[in-house]
Amino acid sequence: MTEIASPLAGIFDHIEANRDAFVTRLMDYVRHPSISAHNQGIGEVAGMLVGFLRKLGMEAETVPTSGHPMVLGRRDVSPDKPTVLLYGHYDVQPPDPLELWTSPPFEPTIRDGRIYARGIGDNKGQHFAQLLALESHLAVTGDLPCNVLFLLEGEEEIGSPHIAEFVRAHADRLRADLVVTSDGPLHESGAPVVTFGVRGVAAFELRAKTASRDVHSGNFGGVVPNAVWTLVHLLATMKDEDGEITIEGLTEPVIPPTNLERDAVERLPLDLEAIKAELGLSRLDAPAGRGYFDRLMFHPTLTVNGFHGGYGGPGMKTVLPCEAFVKCDIRLVEPLTPDYVFDKVRAHVQKHAPEVEFVPLNGMLPSKTPMDSPFAEPIRRAVVAARGVEPLLYPTVGGSLPDYVFTKILGLPAFVIPYANADEANHAPNENLKIACFIDGIKTGAALLAELGALRR
Amino acid sequence: MTEIASPLAGIFDHIEANRDAFVTRLMDYVRHPSISAHNQGIGEVAGMLVGFLRKLGMEAETVPTSGHPMVLGRRDVSPDKPTVLLYGHYDVQPPDPLELWTSPPFEPTIRDGRIYARGIGDNKGQHFAQLLALESHLAVTGDLPCNVLFLLEGEEEIGSPHIAEFVRAHADRLRADLVVTSDGPLHESGAPVVTFGVRGVAAFELRAKTASRDVHSGNFGGVVPNAVWTLVHLLATMKDEDGEITIEGLTEPVIPPTNLERDAVERLPLDLEAIKAELGLSRLDAPAGRGYFDRLMFHPTLTVNGFHGGYGGPGMKTVLPCEAFVKCDIRLVEPLTPDYVFDKVRAHVQKHAPEVEFVPLNGMLPSKTPMDSPFAEPIRRAVVAARGVEPLLYPTVGGSLPDYVFTKILGLPAFVIPYANADEANHAPNENLKIACFIDGIKTGAALLAELGALRR
Numbered sequence: 080m081t082e083i084a085s086p087l088a089g090i091f092d093h094i095e096a097n098r099d100a101f102v103t104r105l106m107d108y109v110r111h112p113s114i115s116a117h118n119q120g121i122g123e124v125a126g127m128l129v130g131f132l133r134k135l136g137m138e139a140e141t142v143p144t145s146g147h148p149m150v151l152g153r154r155d156v157s158p159d160k161p162t163v164l165l166y167g168h169y170d171v172q173p174p175d176p177l178e179l180w181t182s183p184p185f186e187p188t189i190r191d192g193r194i195y196a197r198g199i200g201d202n203k204g205q206h207f208a209q210l211l212a213l214e215s216h217l218a219v220t221g222d223l224p225c226n227v228l229f230l231l232e233g234e235e236e237i238g239s240p241h242i243a244e245f246v247r248a249h250a251d252r253l254r255a256d257l258v259v260t261s262d263g264p265l266h267e268s269g270a271p272v273v274t275f276g277v278r279g280v281a282a283f284e285l286r287a288k289t290a291s292r293d294v295h296s297g298n299f300g301g302v303v304p305n306a307v308w309t310l311v312h313l314l315a316t317m318k319d320e321d322g323e324i325t326i327e328g329l330t331e332p333v334i335p336p337t338n339l340e341r342d343a344v345e346r347l348p349l350d351l352e353a354i355k356a357e358l359g360l361s362r363l364d365a366p367a368g369r370g371y372f373d374r375l376m377f378h379p380t381l382t383v384n385g386f387h388g389g390y391g392g393p394g395m396k397t398v399l400p401c402e403a404f405v406k407c408d409i410r411l412v413e414p415l416t417p418d419y420v421f422d423k424v425r426a427h428v429q430k431h432a433p434e435v436e437f438v439p440l441n442g443m444l445p446s447k448t449p450m451d452s453p454f455a456e457p458i459r460r461a462v463v464a465a466r467g468v469e470p471l472l473y474p475t476v477g478g479s480l481p482d483y484v485f486t487k488i489l490g491l492p493a494f495v496i497p498y499a500n501a502d503e504a505n506h507a508p509n510e511n512l513k514i515a516c517f518i519d520g521i522k523t524g525a526a527l528l529a530e531l532g533a534l535r536r
Numbered sequence: 537m538t539e540i541a542s543p544l545a546g547i548f549d550h551i552e553a554n555r556d557a558f559v560t561r562l563m564d565y566v567r568h569p570s571i572s573a574h575n576q577g578i579g580e581v582a583g584m585l586v587g588f589l590r591k592l593g594m595e596a597e598t599v600p601t602s603g604h605p606m607v608l609g610r611r612d613v614s615p616d617k618p619t620v621l622l623y624g625h626y627d628v629q630p631p632d633p634l635e636l637w638t639s640p641p642f643e644p645t646i647r648d649g650r651i652y653a654r655g656i657g658d659n660k661g662q663h664f665a666q667l668l669a670l671e672s673h674l675a676v677t678g679d680l681p682c683n684v685l686f687l688l689e690g691e692e693e694i695g696s697p698h699i700a701e702f703v704r705a706h707a708d709r710l711r712a713d714l715v716v717t718s719d720g721p722l723h724e725s726g727a728p729v730v731t732f733g734v735r736g737v738a739a740f741e742l743r744a745k746t747a748s749r750d751v752h753s754g755n756f757g758g759v760v761p762n763a764v765w766t767l768v769h770l771l772a773t774m775k776d777e778d779g780e781i782t783i784e785g786l787t788e789p790v791i792p793p794t795n796l797e798r799d800a801v802e803r804l805p806l807d808l809e810a811i812k813a814e815l816g817l818s819r820l821d822a823p824a825g826r827g828y829f830d831r832l833m834f835h836p837t838l839t840v841n842g843f844h845g846g847y848g849g850p851g852m853k854t855v856l857p858c859e860a861f862v863k864c865d866i867r868l869v870e871p872l873t874p875d876y877v878f879d880k881v882r883a884h885v886q887k888h889a890p891e892v893e894f895v896p897l898n899g900m901l902p903s904k905t906p907m908d909s910p911f912a913e914p915i916r917r918a919v920v921a922a923r924g925v926e927p928l929l930y931p932t933v934g935g936s937l938p939d940y941v942f943t944k945i946l947g948l949p950a951f952v953i954p955y956a957n958a959d960e961a962n963h964a965p966n967e968n969l970k971i972a973c974f975i976d977g978i979k980t981g982a983a984l985l986a987e988l989g990a991l992r993r
Contacts, residue, residue: 278754280854282852282854289817290815290816290817292815292816294815295935296837296839296865297735297737297867297933297934297935297936298933299832299934300865300867301821301826301831301835301837301934302811302820302821302828302831302832302934303817303821304817304820304821304822305821305840307862308771308775308840311772311840311843312777314765315768315771318765354759358747358749358756359749359858360746363759363760364758364759364762365761374758374759375755375757375758375759378758380758382762382854382856383764383765383846384846384853384854384855384856385764385846385847385848385853385857386768386844386845386846387843387848388840388842388844389840389841389842389863390841391842391844391863394898395739395841395863395865395898396842396863397737397739397839397841397865397936398841399841400840400842401816403843405764406853408753408852410754410757410758440851440852441851441852476754477755478755479854
């Protein structure tokens with residue numbers, strides 16, 4: 080610990096001394112739109128990033144994909160040192176609706192200690208902080224403490240359609256010891272967070288057609304099967320009133336949380352009454368006895384995203400609908416895969432309502448890095464060194480991101496260490512990043528490199 | 537029998553002799569639009585009818601209601617004779633879409649033995665046939681064989697909103713021994729039909745709101761209750777997979793069919809394969825073992841008319857919907873009433889999903905006249921006399937009409953004796969009435985009066 084404390088202190092001093100210059104340079108960066116959904120500015124910003132990386136002494140280039148290019152950079156210092164792959168994305172969400180922005184989305188503006196701009200939090204401010212962490216090491220010590228790979232994607236905001244393909248094709252160039260992503264927010268209390276996993280997802284549609292046309296409920300009620308009832312009864316066999324998924328075989332393989340994961344969850348802050356008040360909930364979803372984080376981390380969930388069939392207008396219409404559909408997603412925990420889940424749902428539908436059409440839609444694998452990974456402790460120490468407080472350790476989060484490309488395709492431990500404030504308003508008007516969060520992010524990135532550099536391979 | 541056969545033969549001859557004139561007069565009548573939904577031509581046509589009735593020597597007038605007026609006519613011949621109340625409606629459906637009519641809806645046109653015009657079958661041609669039946673009796677014998685009341689409504693096509701109120705207010709003027717309605721179609725084989733009842737209906741909506749806003753299924757799946765799941769599980773408690781309504785207490789009072797009703801049903805023709813082919817059915821609705829007519833006549837049915845909640849667009853959207861609603865109707869058999877059913881559904885919802893809002897909509901009582909009514913046999917004989925074949929006797933039909941105002945408010949037996957061809961296309965473009973059906977209707981009406989006239993009170 081002592082051998083890294085000394086250079087880090089100098090690096091932190093350097094970061095503080097360059098605070099205003101770093102902010103100015105970040106504002107220059109986010110001034111350039113790079114909207115993947117509109118294919119706007121992608122090539123220009125990718126080119127800028129290659130320039131930034133080369134200034135850090137990295138080999139850097141854009142690598143084409145079937146979609147927008149990846150930006151890849153590397154700087155090796157020693158085969159005895161670990162290699163960290165820093166992942167981020169340089170594309171941003173479209174800024175609409177423009178009229179709700181206080182200042183224009185691509186004219187970064189500082190108000191009350193925050194920079195307002197599209198992409199400032201998600202994700203430009205965060206990977207720019209990583210870049211500046213490298214730069215600060217180089218400025219103070221003349222070298223990097225460990226080997227560093229940068230992978231910056233240009234399609235994250237449109238669902239990362241090519242990252243798995245890219246990672247498979249370039250696995251040799253992506254050899255590393257761990258992956259660190261800085262994206263998303265700190266805890267709403269401001270506490271730092273380290274996340275070890277994400278849930279996967281398997282989305283599908285169920286379609287019922289019970290007759291060639293809608294009929295009159297008086298003339299045919301009791302005679303013609305009703306497509307809505309068909310789906311209601313099918314759904315009722317898929318999840319019971321107690322909230323348990325009852326699709327045969329689906330939940331059996333689920334790996335229960337480890338003791339480390341359970342301990343971590345017990346240490347997470349939780350204000351259930353505040354959550355219920357904010358969302359207008361009278362109760363949590365079934366099952367009643369399940370812990371809040373258990374619901375989001377350790378169990379698959381079957382959500383009906385939409386159910387539509389028959390008459391939806393005002394008053395009554397005595398129609399018996401012949402067609403209906405539901406859209407569903409199942410959030411996946413280890414070791415569930417979309418293929419496994421689709422097989423189970425297909426078999427369940429075949430058994431309970433063979434006339435219903437099952438249509439698999441998107442899928443994404445879950446990802447989880449063991450909490451006793453040898454990198455967990457250096458990461459924790461880095462956060463403490465940079466911020467002076469212990470990070471909250473999330474075994475996993477409820478949402479789905481393509482982290483599996485790192486853990487499952489590359490076989491690497493992968494961690495998310497977010498830098499943005501919880502109210503960053505990403506994907507929304509007036510996206511912002513607190514300058515303090517940006518500076519703390521640079522320090523966290525710098526401390527992370529230092530901690531990794533203290534490890535031997 | 538013999539004393540009525542002779543005058544009837546002369547009356548039938550009169551009808552045949554006046555065939556063309558009757559058709560011309562019917563075409564003149566339907567040329568006048570009387571669209572209740574658009575409040576178009578109502579007063580004019582009601583006035584024409586009063587004129588027609590007065591020419592038959594009836595006391596006739598329009599009687600105001602809170603909506604469109606009723607046309608009421610009466611001619612009493614003897615207190616020793618029964619009084620028949622002939623019900624019909626002079627309003628018609630809107631003719632849209634006009635472009636699908638081969639000839640304009642209010643320019644009656646004969647093609648291939650059919651008159652095409654809006655309202656020709658539903659219901660002007662049918663009550664005009666009843667008028668001509670009276671006229672023919674008067675022309676041949678100089679008198680009517682029984683007392684006759686006419687009640688012609690101007691709001692049937694908008695749901696008869698004021699008929700119950702009217703019948704309650706004018707019960708003294710509507711004293712009769714039976715009610716006969718000529719509306720709807722003959723059997724598709726062309727066979728005549730006599731119907732003794734209708735199912736009632738109770739329509740309602742169920743609304744679920746589980747949170748103050750939709751949330752992301754990843755970030756909140758398993759935590760926030762899903763409005764669609766709430767309604768799915770509630771509905772699944774209301775009707776089981778075997779098709780049985782499981783709302784507590786709802787079906788218990790249902791009166792099973794009488795032996796007469798069961799015998800009548802067994803004599804009804806049924807081509808199940810043709811029905812299945814026409815509607816594209818692979819099977820009838822559950823329960824599997826229930827007879828076709830049992831489904832429509834002797835059991836309540838719970839139809840979901842529509843179910844809507846959450847995302848309905850293309851592809852996937854990982855949303856967890858906080859709002860959803862279903863619209864349902866329950867068809868009622870004796871002795872179920874809308875109030876009884878609403879009470880049972882309300883209590884069921886309160887027990888199984890108290891957070892779901894129950895909203896009662898429209899309701900209509902069922903109606904049934906015993907098949908051993910003393911008027912059943914004279915009616916059967918009248919049909920045979922006019923048409924030479926036995927009528928199909930329907931204990932009840934699946935749909936809902938306000939016949940209860942006659943059976944339950946006035947306490948009268950009520951019968952439906954339809955005159956129109958099965959492919960009359962009522963409520964649709966190219967509505968039509970076969971001239972042969974119109975003429976047979978006049979004869980049936982005439983025979984009915986003769987049969988009733990042979991009875992003593």
